[in-house]
């Protein structure tokens with residue numbers, strides 16, 4: 001298989017599919033968004049005339065996978081809380097329960113605040129970055145289908161197009177030539193760029209975060225996603241196909257791309273690719 005191919009697998013016929021678990025989606029939206037340069041939390045930055053948070057919430061609700069959506073917001077952000085309250089009013093009967101919590105200083109702390117607010121009976125949790133506001137519904141379905149089929153952990157991934165190298169900082173004479181030197185090249189066909197929503201069996205994710213709550217500052221700073229915490233437990237993390245539309249809106253260039261996706265000929269009904 002080449003680096004640009006990923007198995008699609010149409011999966012079993014509808015009548016043979018296992019029952020879906022009771023799913024809660026944790027939406028982490030408590031980041032500062034400094035790299036976007038707006039001077040406000042990223043969740044409030046407008047995209048196609050609406051804050052990024054609203055796109056993320058609508059995407060989750062449209063997927064229909066969640067019985068509960070728990071949003072971690074920057075502590076004390078009244079504007080985003082009001083936005084969530086108004087959105088609650090838009091939800092029709094049978095829509096998910098919407099819960100709001102204050103996030104923490106790190107992404108993992110924000111996830112833990114949200115986990116503490118999940119309803120009893122939750123069987124699976126999808127942790128999703130608000131910054132991936134345009135994630136297609138199909139990606140949510142692929143993640144939940146994998147959990148329903150028995151995976152304890154599943155992540156959406158994309159092939160890597162760049163060659164990726166590991167580097168170290170140079171010192172002494174070498175530092176005059178360049179700030180870093182290459183120490184290895186990872187085999188590209190085995191590399192995947194990881195997206196969200198990342199899906200987990202409830203007990204597995206709770207145990208992973210119980211352990212992470214005891215990390216020192218350096219260990220905590222190295223936690224960039226939830227799957228790596230589950231890997232530490234020795235649990236297999238499965239991978240399904242992500243989507244290029246799930247880009248993490250981080251820099252001004254990402255915002256331009258996201259605006260383009262919304263304004264393109266496909267409008268809000270973006271396709272996979």
Ligand code: C5P
Pocket residue numbers: 028029030031032042072103104105106107108110111128129130131132250
């Ligand atoms: O900062 P980073 O790019 O890793 O953020 C990924 C996601 O985690 C974003 O949606 C951001 O809002 C969220 N986050 C959070 N609490 C933090 C830091 C980041 O909810 N303290």
